[in-house]
Amino acid sequence: MASEMKVEVNYKETIKPSSSTPPHLKTTQLSVFDQLSPDVFIPILLFYPNNINSGVVDSIDHPSLVVERSKLLKTSLSEALTHFYPFAGEFQYNFSISCNDHGSAFIEAQVNCPILKILERPDAEILRQLLPTGIGSTQAETGYLLLIQATFFECGGLAIGVSSSHIITDACTLSTFIQSWAAIALASNSVTTDHVLLTPKLGVAVSLFPQLDFLNSPQPALKFDEEKCITKRFVFEASKVAALKSKAVSTSVPNPTRVESVSALIWKCATTVSRSNLGVVRPSEWSPVANLRKILVQQPLAENLMGNLVGMFSVKTEAIEVVDIDIPSLVAKLRKGVEEFKVKYGNGVSGEEACGFFREFGNLMKRDVDNYNCSSWCRFPFYEANFGWGKPLWVCQSTGMKNLIVFMDTRDGKGIEASLTFSEEDMAKFECNKELLAYASVNPTVM
CATH class of the missing domain: 3.30.559.10 (Chloramphenicol acetyltransferase-like domain)
Structure with missing residues (x-):
C-alpha cells in the first residue's frame, strides 16, 4: 500500500x-x-x-x-x-x-x-x-x-x-x-x-x-537506537480492558486503573519475550513518564503550566521474580511506584531532582537489565478537537524508539490503543503471544 x-x-x-x-x-x-x-x-x-x-x-x-x-x-x-x-x-x-x-x-x-x-x-x-x-x-x-x-x-x-x-x-x-x-x-x-x-x-x-x-551549554543530541525496530498498534477494546482490570485485582490494589492493567500485561509479555530470545532470565524495569502537574499538590500554580513538566520513575523486578510473575503483582508494583513518587515529589521538585529523572533514564540504557519506557497520553482530550467538521474519527501519535510503549485512548474513551516499538525479533513474538492476544487486537481497522 x-x-x-x-x-x-x-x-x-x-x-x-x-x-x-x-x-x-x-x-x-x-x-x-x-x-x-x-x-x-x-x-x-x-x-x-x-x-x-x-x-x-x-x-x-x-x-x-x-x-x-x-x-x-x-x-x-x-x-x-x-x-x-x-x-x-x-x-x-x-x-x-x-x-x-x-x-x-x-x-x-x-x-x-x-x-x-x-x-x-x-x-x-x-x-x-x-x-x-x-x-x-x-x-x-x-x-x-x-x-x-x-x-x-x-x-x-x-x-x-x-x-x-x-x-x-x-x-x-x-x-x-x-x-x-x-x-x-x-x-x-x-x-x-x-x-x-x-x-x-x-x-x-x-x-x-x-x-x-x-x-x-550544548548537550549531547538524543540518539535513536540504530537497530531496526518495528512499531505496531495493539488495541484493547473497552470490554477487554474491563476483563483485564478484573484479572489485575489484588488485596493491595482492589481498583486497578486501565493504564496499570494494560501496562502490567505488556510488561509480563515483554519478560516472556526476553526470556525466549536470550534463554536466561533477566531483571526488568518499567519506566513510566509522570505528568507532574497531577503530582505537585502543594504547588497549585503548576496545574495548567505550559511547556514541559514531566518526571520519570522506575519499577523493578528481580530475575528470580520474573519466572513466576503475574499481572496482579506487577500492578501492585506499579501502584507502589506511583505512590512513592507522589510522596517524594508532591511538595516540589528541585532542578537537581529534575536532572536526576533524565540521568536515571540514561543510566537505564547502560545497565544489564531489560528496560521498557512507557508514556500515557490517555485522558488528554484530543478526541474533542472539533474545527468545524466534527470530532476526529481517529487520533494517533507516531513516535518510534526501541522498547517504548505509548498509550492513547480509543475514541470511546474506555479502551486503550498501545503503540509498541521493539526490535523485529521481539515484535514477531509479541504478535503471537497468546496472553496478549486474549485482550488485544493487532492493528485492527479503525472503522
Whole structure:
C-alpha cells in the first residue's frame, strides 16, 4: 500500500500570529524541564472523514472544499499563535524562546486515495508521510518550533499532522494547544458563542523551576537506537480492558486503573519475550513518564503550566521474580511506584531532582537489565478537537524508539490503543503471544 499511496505537497507557507506579541512578552525563559527536554519533535495525527452523505460525495466541489478548510485552519492557527506566542518564536539555546513572531510552518498536501484506505489497516510508514517533519528533526533543521500539515484525501477527508518541538511542549501542552486552536476555528465557523478558549500559563514555569546554568551549554543530541525496530498498534477494546482490570485485582490494589492493567500485561509479555530470545532470565524495569502537574499538590500554580513538566520513575523486578510473575503483582508494583513518587515529589521538585529523572533514564540504557519506557497520553482530550467538521474519527501519535510503549485512548474513551516499538525479533513474538492476544487486537481497522 505504501508504494501505491502518493502524498504530494501543494505548498508550504509561514503562518504568523494575527497580532504582534507585546514587548513585555518578547522573551519566554525556559524552565529546567524545558532545558532538559531533547531537541526533537512530538507528533500527533488527527483524522477527519468528510462527514458528507455518500450519495452526494461525487457532486462535491473538492477544490473549493480544500480551499475553504485550509483557509479556516490557517486563519485560526494565526489567532491561536497570539495566545501561544512562543510556538511562533525561535529557540535561543538553551535558555529562552525569542517570541519574535517568526511564525509556524503550514503545509498543505493531497493524497491519491480515500481516507478509509489509510484507516482500514494503519501503517506506520504511511502515517509518517502525513506528518510535517520526522520525530528526530531539530529546530535548527526545520526552522520552526511548530509545523502543521493538512493532508486532503480524494474523498474530502482530512488528516491534520502536528509536529511540535519538545523544547516547548509535552503531551499536556500539545493537547491544550490543539484544543484552543480547534475552539477558535469552531467559533469562527459557527453561530454559537459557547466555545471555551483555554488560557495557557506561559513563561510561569521558570519561576517555579528555575534554570540550571550548566544546561545552557550544548548537550549531547538524543540518539535513536540504530537497530531496526518495528512499531505496531495493539488495541484493547473497552470490554477487554474491563476483563483485564478484573484479572489485575489484588488485596493491595482492589481498583486497578486501565493504564496499570494494560501496562502490567505488556510488561509480563515483554519478560516472556526476553526470556525466549536470550534463554536466561533477566531483571526488568518499567519506566513510566509522570505528568507532574497531577503530582505537585502543594504547588497549585503548576496545574495548567505550559511547556514541559514531566518526571520519570522506575519499577523493578528481580530475575528470580520474573519466572513466576503475574499481572496482579506487577500492578501492585506499579501502584507502589506511583505512590512513592507522589510522596517524594508532591511538595516540589528541585532542578537537581529534575536532572536526576533524565540521568536515571540514561543510566537505564547502560545497565544489564531489560528496560521498557512507557508514556500515557490517555485522558488528554484530543478526541474533542472539533474545527468545524466534527470530532476526529481517529487520533494517533507516531513516535518510534526501541522498547517504548505509548498509550492513547480509543475514541470511546474506555479502551486503550498501545503503540509498541521493539526490535523485529521481539515484535514477531509479541504478535503471537497468546496472553496478549486474549485482550488485544493487532492493528485492527479503525472503522
